[in-house]
Amino acid sequence: MRKLQLFVCFLFLFISSIVTAQYKDFSLNQNGDTINATNNAGQKLGKWVIEVGELRGEPGYVEEGVYKKGEKHGYWRKYSALGDLLSVENFIYGGKAGLQQYFTFLGEIEHEENWKGYNPDAPYDTIPVYGTGSGEIVDYKIVKAQPYSVKDGEWRYYEAGRLIRTEQWSNNNIVNPNAPKVVVGKKPYVKPEKVDKTPTMLDWEKKHRGKKYVEGATHL
Numbered sequence: 271m272r273k274l275q276l277f278v279c280f281l282f283l284f285i286s287s288i289v290t291a292q293y294k295d296f297s298l299n300q301n302g303d304t305i306n307a308t309n310n311a312g313q314k315l316g317k318w319v320i321e322v323g324e325l326r327g328e329p330g331y332v333e334e335g336v337y338k339k340g341e342k343h344g345y346w347r348k349y350s351a352l353g354d355l356l357s358v359e360n361f362i363y364g365g366k367a368g369l370q371q372y373f374t375f376l377g378e379i380e381h382e383e384n385w386k387g388y389n390p391d392a393p394y395d396t397i398p399v400y401g402t403g404s405g406e407i408v409d410y411k412i413v414k415a416q417p418y419s420v421k422d423g424e425w426r427y428y429e430a431g432r433l434i435r436t437e438q439w440s441n442n443n444i445v446n447p448n449a450p451k452v453v454v455g456k457k458p459y460v461k462p463e464k465v466d467k468t469p470t471m472l473d474w475e476k477k478h479r480g481k482k483y484v485e486g487a488t489h490l
Contacts, residue, residue, distance in 0.1 A: 313340035324351075331356060339363065350375060362387035365419030378431045384423025386441070400443050407440075 296307035299319070307316045314337035324330040335346030341364030348357040354375055360368045367387025372380045399409040421439035428434060438445040 313337075315340070335361075362389070367419065379428050381428060382424075382426045383421070384425065384439070385419050386422035387419050397441050398443075 292309070293304070293307040294310050294312070296304050299305050303317070305317050305319055306314075308314055317334070317336055319332065319334045321332050322330055330351045331348055332351070333346055333348040335342060336344050338344075342361040343363055344361065346359045346361060347355065348359070350356055354377065355373055356375075357370070357372045359366060359370045365387040366383075366385035368385065370383040370385065372382070374380050396410055396412050398407040399411060400406065401408045420442040422441055423439060425437040425439060426433055427436070
């Protein structure tokens with residue numbers, strides 16, 4: 271039994287020395303897993319759980335995900351202080367890529383975004399060239415790929431879980447910039463119906479036609 275205890279103690283010290291050599295700083299969660307680690311170069315790596323407290327009236331939140339080479343990479347989730355899911359975002363080396371989803375505090379979808387992120391395996395990229403003010407693609411050009419993140423694809427907006435508006439983006443350019451926009455909370459303009467004037471109204475207008483002010487009338 272004594273030998274077993276010594277072996278376990280030695281194993282723990284051995285693992286701790288390896289972790290300490292690999293990370294400059296780190297924390298352990300309740301399961302004993304390593305989180306919030308930085309390497310000797312100061313880069314964040316591995317799983318991180320970040321807690322942000324309430325500030326200037328803005329509610330606090332918690333976000334969790336993985337860092338790779340010091341940048342957010344893969345899926346990141348954001349929660350309210352009460353544990354409600356607020357967003358699910360996807361990153362490639364720090365830039366948003368693919369579908370991003372955002373939710374209300376009631377758990378309903380609020381809006382969705384689509385982004386194109388930098389692909390480190392593709393040294394060159396083909397981008398469209400748009401006409402001035404037309405939103406139409408007039409040409410394509412090949413450029414050296416650089417770390418980036420641009421709006422690309424369909425963006426969807428919801429109200430009470432119902433789709434109310436969509437936008438189509440291509441390389442940070444809205445495809446149809448002249449499309450009518452839906453303003454949430456305002457009703458569309460409806461032309462008033464024509465109302466036939468009564469004989470009394472026609473007689474009143476005839477008597478006072480050409481007069482600048484009429485006693486008893488209201489002027490705005």
